[in-house]
Every structure is written in structure tokens, then in C-alpha cells.
Amino acid sequence: MCDLVCASPQILQEHVDLHLEECSFSEGINVGDLELARQLQDEEDRQQRLEEVKKEKEEFKKLQRQYGLDDSGGYKQQFLKNMEREVNRGRMQPFEYHKRKTDMMESLAFGVDDGKTKASDHTLIPSIPKIQSMIEDAWKEGFDPRGASHFNNRLRGTKAWIGACEIYSLLTSLRLKSHLKCLYRCQVIDFHKPTGPMGTHPRLFEWVLSYYSRGREDGAKVVCTSKPPLYLQHQGHSRTVVGIEEKKNRTLCLLIFDPGCPSQEMQKLLRHNSDVTFPKQLRKFVGSLKDKQYQIVAVDGVLLPEEKAARREASQVFTAEKIP
Incomplete structure (x- = not known):
């Protein structure tokens, strides 16, 4: 409430207009602040959703790798990679590699x-x-x-x-x-x-x-x-x-x-003289x-x-x- 006493209606009107302009300016600032806050919140929500999607994709790929669904190859590919590793380390001769590869392909065919x-x-x-x-x-x-x-x-x-x-x-x-x-x-x-x-x-x-x-019969030990x-x-x-x-x-x-x-170790179980x-x-x-x-x-x-x-x-x- 304003306590100013005006001497004429014209002065009073001018003073009231000043108050109205001040209120409009303040309201404009408040509206602008709210809009800026809303934009910042929307951007934060969008970034959070992107992070969640990225995390879900990473978790999904992790599960795919864990359960063998990442197209990294099956039994044949693993077998060949293991033999190639043995050849590179000098633990397997090339002729043995090709022989085992041929045997594997035959077994897969049958x-x-x-x-x-x-x-x-x-x-x-x-x-x-x-x-x-x-x-x-x-x-x-x-x-x-x-x-x-x-x-x-x-x-x-x-x-x-x-x-x-x-x-x-x-x-x-x-x-x-x-x-x-x-x-x-x-x-x-x-x-x-x-x-x-x-x-x-x-x-x-x-x-x-x-x-x-x-x-089973009662009392039977085996x-x-x-x-x-x-x-x-x-x-x-x-x-x-x-x-x-x-x-x-x-x-x-x-x-x-x-x-x-x-x-x-399992083959030892077939031996009659196992300890x-x-x-x-x-x-x-x-x-x-x-x-x-x-x-x-x-x-x-x-x-x-x-x-x-x-x-x-x-x-x-x-x-x-x-x-x-």
C-alpha cells in the first residue's frame, strides 16, 4: 500500500502508472526465471534419459558376452583360435594343426x-x-x-x-x-x-x-x-x-x-587299479x-x-x- 498523497488527479495517475510498470517488470522477470528453470530441468531429464539408455545398452552387451550371444563365434571358431594360439606359441606343429582341423570338420559334418x-x-x-x-x-x-x-x-x-x-x-x-x-x-x-x-x-x-x-529294497546298502x-x-x-x-x-x-x-582325470576312473x-x-x-x-x-x-x-x-x- 502506497502512502503518497497527490495534489491532483494527473499526478496520481502518473504515480499509479509507475507502480504498474514496476509490477509488470517484476512479473516479467519471474516468468523468465520460471521458463529458464523449466528449460534447465528438461535438459537435465534428457541427459539422464540418455545416460540410462547408454547404461542399458552397455549392460545388454555385457549380458550378451556373458551368455555367449555377442556373435564372437561358436565351438568351431573357439577350437580354431585355441589351436592357432598353440601354433603361435610353438606348442603345436602346423601339420598337426591342419590334421586336427580336418578331423574337426569331419566330426561336424557327421x-x-x-x-x-x-x-x-x-x-x-x-x-x-x-x-x-x-x-x-x-x-x-x-x-x-x-x-x-x-x-x-x-x-x-x-x-x-x-x-x-x-x-x-x-x-x-x-x-x-x-x-x-x-x-x-x-x-x-x-x-x-x-x-x-x-x-x-x-x-x-x-x-x-x-x-x-x-x-529300492529296504536295508540294501548298494x-x-x-x-x-x-x-x-x-x-x-x-x-x-x-x-x-x-x-x-x-x-x-x-x-x-x-x-x-x-x-x-576322468579317464583315471576307468582304471581298475585306481587308488x-x-x-x-x-x-x-x-x-x-x-x-x-x-x-x-x-x-x-x-x-x-x-x-x-x-x-x-x-x-x-x-x-x-x-x-x-
Whole structure:
């Protein structure tokens, strides 16, 4: 409120106009400040979005490299690179390089394992590229479309990790060559979190014991079963469970074939004169399995053709039995 007393209406009008001009100037400054602040905030938001997009792309590329989906080459490329490295270091002669390369190309052409993928002396076992091809065929049949989309419908020529879902799709789609043309009936069991102290999974061991104990005679110390091995998957690695031991104190111990174990060590298991320490290569106690999550693929029978169709339909939204 202005306290000025004016002597004439003209002077009063001029004074009022001055006040109005002052207010308009102040309001103009305020509007300009708000507009500038809004522009600065918009620019900050835009930069933040760009940083988030950049970070997402970097994380995506990191995941692609981690899971072998970065087009850096598959089994053949890795094999050749490793041999070239050995030649450059003088550990392999050029003639041996070309011989091994020829052998590898022949094995890939026939789709059987040449022994370089830890399956020595069992050449009927499919090679890694062949298994990749068979999984792609399962996808083409309509199994696990979401999983197929994750891999861009392609495994051959990549280092992509093959997990429990891919093995499930493969086994469910695969027809066995025997006197009966049947299909694997299998299930996926997901031990999605530790169930014991210090990140251990005792429930997994109990499940395996139950699996191998079905139908056994009471009191038998050693049980030989016709049940198929179990496929055990965790982050970045898979192993084969071929049995389980139960000690007198009720401690459980899985018997595992690990492809990460050097083939020379595994071959020692075939020797009749192996010393008593060799089972250490096979035994895994509860404290040895401490990954956050494990999955098991178990074959529990055969499928009729109509059952296969039902399972293919069910795999459109893939679910596993969760324990606990």
C-alpha cells in the first residue's frame, strides 16, 4: 500500500502508472526465471534419459558376452583360435594343426562327438554343434517360444549357454532310437533359493535321494538303478548327477560327472587299479554347492505322441516345479 498523497488527479495517475510498470517488470522477470528453470530441468531429464539408455545398452552387451550371444563365434571358431594360439606359441606343429582341423570338420559334418568335448571313446554322443542344432529343431516344432526368442532362434555358431529349459525342450521333442519309438517325459525342478545355512541347498540333496530311492529294497546298502542321470544346472555351468551316497551319520553326497574336470582325470576312473582317492573327483557334499540357484532336469518316463503335443502347448509359458 502506497502512502503518497497527490495534489491532483494527473499526478496520481502518473504515480499509479509507475507502480504498474514496476509490477509488470517484476512479473516479467519471474516468468523468465520460471521458463529458464523449466528449460534447465528438461535438459537435465534428457541427459539422464540418455545416460540410462547408454547404461542399458552397455549392460545388454555385457549380458550378451556373458551368455555367449555377442556373435564372437561358436565351438568351431573357439577350437580354431585355441589351436592357432598353440601354433603361435610353438606348442603345436602346423601339420598337426591342419590334421586336427580336418578331423574337426569331419566330426561336424557327421554331427558326432570327436572326443574334444569330454566324451572320448563315445563317438555316438552328439557334438556340441549337433546338440545346438537339435535344440533349434525343437524350437521349430514350437517348444518354448519365449526361450527361442531370447536366443533369436539361433544357437549354432554361438557360445550361448544351454540351460535347463533348452534341455527340457530337446528331450521332450526327441524320439529315442530303440525297439519302441517313444519320447522322453521329463520335468524341471527349480531350487530357486538356498534352503540351508551359509547358502547351501540340502533340499536339493534330499530330492535327489528320493529320486534314486524309489523302489529300492529296504536295508540294501548298494542300490543299482535304471533311472537316468540328472541334469544339474547353475549359473554358467551344467553337470550330470549319476548317483548319491548316504553316510551312516545321514550325511548326503552327490556323485557327479563334471565336464569341467580334465579328461585325463576322468579317464583315471576307468582304471581298475585306481587308488582310493579317486572318488573325490565325483563326490560333492552339501557344502560344495553354494550357488544361489540350481535347476534339475529329470527324465521320469516316456511320452505318447499326444502327450508330446500337450507338453509342447504347455511350454508356451514355461514353468518349473519350485522347491521350496
